[in-house]
Amino acid sequence: MEHPPTLRFSLQLQIFLSFVLSLAFLTTTTTTITQGQEEEEDQFVYSGFSGGGGTGLGLTLDGTATVTPDGVLKLTNGTLHLKGHAFYPTPCRFRKSPNGAVQSFSVTFVFCMVPVYSDQCTDGMTFLISPTKDFSGAQHSQYLGLLNKTTDGKPSNQIFAVELDSSQNTEFDDIDDNHVGIDINSLTSTQVRPAGFYDDKKGGAFNNLTLVSRKEMQVWVDYDADTTKITVTLAPLKVAKPSRPLVSTTYNLSTVLRDKSYLGFSASTGPINSLYCVLGWSLGINRAAPDIDMTKLPKLPRIGPKPRPKAMEIVLPIASATFIFLVGTSIVLLVRRRRKYAELHEDWEDEYGPHRFSYKDLFHATQGFHNKNLLGHGGFGKVYKGVLPVSKLEVAVKRVSHESKQGIKEFIAEIVSIGRIRHRNIVQLLGYCRRKGELLLVYEYMSNGSLDRYLYVQEEEDAPTLDWGRRFEIIKGVASGLFYLHERWEKVVVHRDIKASNVLVDGEMNGRLGDFGLSRLYEHGTDPQTTRVVGTMGYFAPELARTGKATPLTDVYAFGIFILEVTCGRRPIVDKGVEEDDGSEILVDWVVEHCRKGSLMETVDMRLRGSSSDPDEVCLALKIGLLCAHPFGNVRPSMRQVMKYLDGETPVPELMPTTLSYSMMGVLQNDGFSDYASLSATVSSRNGITSSSSFSAGR
Missing domain, CATH: 2.60.120.200 (Jelly Rolls)
Known part of the structure; x- marks a missing residue:
């Protein structure tokens, strides 16, 4: 049957439209x-x-x-x-x-x-x-x-x-x-x-x-x-x-x-x-x-505050100068304000620009160094917590007094150099600021504070006690940091003030060595120069009083005392009271005496006894501490050897009873320690940063 022309056209149009729609659908589904x-x-x-x-x-x-x-x-x-x-x-x-x-x-x-x-x-x-x-x-x-x-x-x-x-x-x-x-x-x-x-x-x-x-x-x-x-x-x-x-x-x-x-x-x-x-x-x-x-490509997000118009930078100083000229009382207030934030700056410091913080920023970060932000203090200054105004970075700011320009250029160069150290067991030194008679060192902030607050907990204080496993990990961490400073970094860094209060605890309860204000650097393969004796009483190696040379082995001695301090829960010098004949007891002498008697485990912190601590591991730590704190430097191990002892790769040499029969304090006295106090007070008053109070008992 033949369709009329109009009907044939209508059918052809429908077929064409169906073909177009199918093609469009196919194109859509094959391309994403x-x-x-x-x-x-x-x-x-x-x-x-x-x-x-x-x-x-x-x-x-x-x-x-x-x-x-x-x-x-x-x-x-x-x-x-x-x-x-x-x-x-x-x-x-x-x-x-x-x-x-x-x-x-x-x-x-x-x-x-x-x-x-x-x-x-x-x-x-x-x-x-x-x-x-x-x-x-x-x-x-x-x-x-x-x-x-x-x-x-x-x-x-x-x-x-x-x-x-x-x-x-x-x-x-x-x-x-x-x-x-x-x-x-x-x-x-x-x-x-x-x-x-x-x-x-x-x-x-x-x-x-x-x-x-x-x-x-x-x-x-x-x-x-x-x-x-x-x-x-x-x-x-x-x-x-x-x-x-x-x-x-x-x-x-x-x-x-x-x-x-x-x-x-x-x-x-x-x-x-x-x-x-x-x-x-x-x-x-x-x-x-x-x-x-x-x-x-999208544009990068803008960081930081909006730049101030240049017109404002010109107008504001002129307006301020005019106002000061017209109002005399405002001049006095402004001068006092400027003195409040005054810094000491010399031309040679320009090369350290990125490592220098403004005193004004540090002042506001610590709320004017308010006592509520005080983290601690010792013989070399106070440490404050701060939050930098622009970056909101949490920092610890240490204020160190200095009275002489002698050696300050070399000291700042070393501070900036130490700021480049990166190690998981070393607190990063971010930079410095200098004022007349005062140096401020800026460190990475550690939220859990210093180790000594966990070792010496008073009965009325609500602070946790570290178990032995965590203490041993802290000892190994500090050892790793010292090994890096002595042998792995581009220069030899002698810390010179290793003690529990200078070991900080990070958010994961790892020990991190801090406070490089007394550190000294020298090239690998060279001998350190004689310098003034600084540090903390109880941690001095005996040869320091005679030679004045701080070396990696003097750090090893202090590290040995640190191990004993952490394991025994006692300060290096313990005040026994004025009622007794001997007003103080030396920690290392006390541990040596127990070692000679075969009662070494009796020196362990009372809070660790009866706990899940490993007796073999505790004895290992005590023996390494005594070996590091040996009065003769040539007997002490290097930090590389200490790491092998701690990791169990090398056995610790046996400590013979005959070698432990001496009195540590006696060795110190025979080595000229009695002249040390007058030497320290005289030298430190002439040479550089440290005040005449060059050491403090166990802090």
Whole structure:
């Protein structure tokens, strides 16, 4: 039957419209495009991370990681001692078959490190490929939120990472505090180079780059399955990918990565506020990573207060000067106010600018050094808790008196040098401030205070008692810090004031050696110079009174007394009262006497007896303490040997009863100690920082 022309046209139109709708539906279902992101099975690209309602377009975030409304992935938020992670939500297949080799891949991303305070960031960030997204057991600070002390270096980690490190940690053999490294299952890099790029426009000349620069940079990470070559290339944002990579190595990732692995980023902060950001990211498997659209990248968040208009900077001083001229009484008040914050500054200190704090900031941070912020005091000054006005960083400020310019330049140089030390058992010295007759040292704040408050608890005080396990870990931690100071750092650092009140306890109850106000530095392989005798009574090595030379072995002596102090719960010199013939008792003599009688365990702190403490471990600590506190320096072990004793790698030499029959105090007197008090008072009044009260009994 033949249809009329009008009906035939209507049927043809319906068929055409159905075809168009089917084609549109097919196109929609075969192409996925999200604002700021394009992805396929073997590639994806993020040109910014906006559009995910704070979750970054489906990214898996944990810790401090967030996505700003503008689309910036912030791995950290400026909070101290925390970590953050961000992962692509689903695992990527790096092998064509479960038992096949890892395929070639290419990754590129745009990042920026933004210091919140001064020009420093700690500690760094990584791009990583991992079998898991769970990094809850990772540590912050030098471990970059990636591993911890126990897991670092284990093949079972199956992690490949590229670290962008803004801190130097010698325990991971870091070359400096501005480097890029390739990491395989460990934070000790397989290959590492200082940050920079080879400029093709200048014939391949190498240009240094500063990671902590508040400027965006781009990183390319490439793996060639045929040659198993890994390359990492770094360049400023508007520079094309250099033909020569910054870091390269040959490593078969088929021995490391699983078939399905997650891609992401990790970052962590230390004692200085730091912000680590990612602005764009792309991946290509068996192909080049797709180009990131630089025109769509979000702007970095602004840090710090808004800059004051220049007009105000000109008008305000003029108005203030006019007001002072017209009102005489205001002149007097203003002069007094300026004297209140006056500092001592000389031209040679300009090179230490980033390490110098203003007195005004420290004054306001401590609320005018108010007694309610007083943390402690000793023979060398008082220590106050403070919160810096701008950064809100918690610090401990120590005020040390000085009356002479002699040696102050060398002293400040050493203080600034010590400020570069990074070790988990050493309190970081952040900087200094100098006034007439006064020096202020600024340290990282330790929330749990000093160790002595846990050792010498009064009955009326509500303070916890440390069990033996924690005490032994603190002893080992301080030993590790001293070993680092004596042998592992770029110079030999002699602390000169090791005692319980100078060992601070961090939030995890780890012991950290602090108070470097009396420390001295010298080059490895050289002899220390004779200097004035400083320190605390009860911790002096006998040879100090004769030679005046503070050496690593004099630190070892003080460390031996420290071990006895922690184990016995007694001060180095115990006041027995005026009613007795002998008004004081020397701790080391008392322990030696019990060792000779075979009753060494009777010296252990009464609060530890009957507890779960290990008798063998306690005896080990006491024997190491006596060995370190031997009156003859050539008998004392080095801190390297002490570490081996504490770790059980080497047995402690047996202490013979005949060698313990002497009186420690007698040796001190025979070595010229009786002349020490007058020597200290005379020398310290002539030479530099320390007041004539150069020591105090056990504090």
